[in-house]
Each structure stands twice: as structure tokens, then as C-alpha cells.
């Protein structure tokens with residue numbers, strides 16, 4: 001199972017389009033602070049696991065879940081419990 005999950009892993013650039021759709025600005029260079037370990041990483045460096053309608057974003061430092069994004073039926077749910085702070089440049 002561990003191997004299968006590792007094979008599914010992408011980097012944060014994989015969710016650049018999805019996050020741009022939600023936040024309406026370029027997000028791959030946004031900087032997030034992990035609520036668990038305090039690591040600060042650009043979105044482009046996080047670990048991304050996408051499956052069907054759901055996307056899970058994990059901290060590259062401690063592997064805790066930073067974000068969960070689910071899309072379906074014309075709606076989007078974004079759980080950012082694992083991100084203490086998200087900093088990005090406004091267009």
C-alpha cells in the first residue's frame with residue numbers, strides 16, 4: 001500500500017491550475033506554513049495526492065495533511081486546517 005501511495009505522489013505544481021481557479025491568482029509560488037511542524041514551503045514544493053474528485057496536499061517536512069480539496073457537482077470544498085498561514089501575491 002505504501003508503494004502504491006508513493007506512486008500517486010505529485011509535487012505542488014500539479015495543483016497550480018486548481019488553486020488558481022479557487023484563489024484567482026497564481027498560487028504555485030504562494031508560501032504556506034504547516035500548522036503541525038511550522039515548516040514554510042512554496043506550494044510548488046508540497047506533496048500532492050490526487051484521486052477521483054479529491055486532492056490531498058501534504059507537508060514535505062512532516063507529511064501531515066495541509067489541505068484537502070474536493071470538487072463535484074459544480075461545487076468545491078477546501079479544508080485548510082493544516083495550513084497555519086498562506087501568503088500569496090495579489091494580481
Ligand SMILES: [Zn+2]
Nearest residue numbers: 034037059062
Ligand atoms: Zn509539517
